[in-house]
Amino acid sequence: MMKASEVIAATKAAIADFDFTGVTTDSRAVKPGELFVALKGGNFDGHDYCVKAAELGAAGVVVSRDVEGLPAGVSVFKVEDTLLAYQQLAHAYRLKQQGLKVFAITGSNGKTSTKDLLAACLGAKYKVVKTQGNFNNEIGLPKTLLSIQPDTDIAVVEMGMRGLGQIAELCRIAEPDSGLITNVGETHMELLGSMENIGKAKSEIVVDLPSDGFAVLNGDNEYVLAAAGKTKAQVVYFGLGENCDYRGSDIVTSALGTTFTCTEKKSGKSVSVRLQLIGEHNVYNALSAIAGAACYGVPLEDSARALATARLTGSRQEIIYIGDITFINDAYNASPASMEAALKTLAEAKKAAHGAVRTIAVLADMLELGAISEDAHRRVGRWAVENGVDYVLTYGPEAAYISEEVKKLGGETCHYADRQGAADKLRQLATAGDIILLKGSNSMQVGKMLELFK
Structure with a gap:
């Protein structure tokens, strides 16, 4: 033969x-x-x-x-190698699409939310494809690229990483025209060892951008700012600082969401933005989306209208009402920065309720923090007390430090070894009018607490 x-x-x-x-x-x-x-x-x-x-x-x-x-x-x-072949197919297919722009997003926190918001803003003017769920790795990225249709104008792709060089590899597959870094925080500290290394890993997303592309950077984060000197692309800053190209101010939180003003530095133009999301961290996410969309000619007013109805991928600050109990389901993942933001959100929700409501934070382990894990969890305990959380319920070996710190500072708390013990306690604790935050690393499955009440 x-x-x-x-x-x-x-x-x-x-x-x-x-x-x-x-x-x-x-x-x-x-x-x-x-x-x-x-x-x-x-x-x-x-x-x-x-x-x-x-x-x-x-x-x-x-x-x-x-x-x-x-x-x-x-x-x-x-x-x-079939994985390599899959990536090569995705790369070839991406290059085949004439006129297509690829906008890549990374960051320690908020990248999935920002992906959703940026896609919504760009969708006001363009046909957009975005990463579904959090398919942001060496398998998920090709899946997104291969979902591009001939009439797609812009693909918004999320890029995750756990070490140096990984985002660079993803960029070789996607060849992004523009890149966005939401922030640099303490996620992956166990593997990368320092904030500088985390910043270096995230900055890989802008290193090879073309000169006619855009690097959209958090102007309030020193480790993100360091990426500005590593790219040929036009740098655009977002944040709350005076020097940001797209600056947020006049932030007001209510039980239904958040409003703020976004001002474009170059034109001096301002627009009022309303989000169905709570918290300053979501203001940053929205500002980055407005900035990224503006790079491609989307007017501020159009982005504001898109953000007013934008929804996030599930389990990211999802507000759920079950009977007379309000849940803030932010259980997809956790890092010190996102824990701090979630606890501030819980405090803002209590303030906005204008009543004698009680707040309960159900917190589980933050993973992959290495040598800083105990200190990071103790900081979460301090933040919980500082933000006036009425009761802190924790489970998991690392989360024990949260409870210890809360107890030391005079707060009410209880710790359990596993989710079942914490779930039984929550069932006893929860009463009408409570606002309950669910937060922890994804594998801790804090979101399953909702099954007790549905």
């Missing part, structure tokens, strides 16, 4: 070309005509599902080893 490559080499034959309808890595969701890429991970191997994908209509498979039992007519593309 002869291999197809040998036939082509011998006869100079032309290969019949056809279009795949899409590219997928999920064998459960294959649509007819798609190309299935068999990724391999620690607990799964996509090669085991190639036959199933073909049965569902996959027209081709990308594999790194031979697969038996594939139906006749299914194209097989054999490569050394």
Whole structure:
């Protein structure tokens, strides 16, 4: 028998070309005509599902080893590394889209929220595709790029990282035209060791931007400011400081959200912005979105209208009313900076309620903090007391330090080893009128507390 490559080499034959309808890595969701890429991970191997994908209509498979039992007519593309091939396909597809702009976002906190808000603002003028959920890694980014349609004007992509060089790798796949850094905080301290290193890792998003692109930077964060000298792109600052190109002021919080004024430095023009979100940190997210959209010609008024109805990806400061109890479900993830912001939000919600309401903070471990973990959790305890939280309920080994600090400062608190113990206590504690914050690292699953009340 002869291999197809040998036939082509011998006869100079032309290969019949056809279009795949899409590219997928999920064998459960294959649509007819798609190309299935068999990724391999620690607990799964996509090669085991190639036959199933073909049965569902996959027209081709990308594999790194031979697969038996594939139906006749299914194209097989054999490569050394299927993940690399998936990324190469996404990169090639991104470059194929004439006129497409890619706007990349990273930061220690707020990048998913900012992605949602920026996409909403840009959507006032353009056809926009954005990262779904938090698919911001080496698999999720290609998935977003491959979802771009021929009529897409701008793709807003989120980029996460856990170490140096990872955002640079994602940038090689997406080739962003513009980049945005929300902030630099203490997330990933365990792996990167210092704020300077975290800032360096985040700044990779702007290093290779083209000169006609934009680097949208938090003008109030010293570690983000350091990125300005690493890019050829035009630098645009957002924040609350006087020197920011897009500056927020007159911040007012109510039970229904937040209002503020955004002023464009260059023109002196101001616009009033209303968010269905609570907290100063969301003002920063909104300012960055307004700034990023303005770079592409979206008027301030249009961005303000878009932000008034913008919604965030689930479990990020999601306000939920169950009976007479208000939950602030901010349980997707946690870092010292986002914990501080969430506790301030809880205090603002209590103040806005204008009544004798009680606040309860259900707090679990913040992970990946390394040597600073105890100190960081103790700081959270101090912030809880400083922000007047009426009761702090914690669980997890690291969160014990939060409770210890609250108790030392005279606050009311109780700690449990696991979520079940904390859940039983919350069931006893919660009464009508309470405002309850749910916050912790994603794997701590604090959001499941809601199941007690629904």
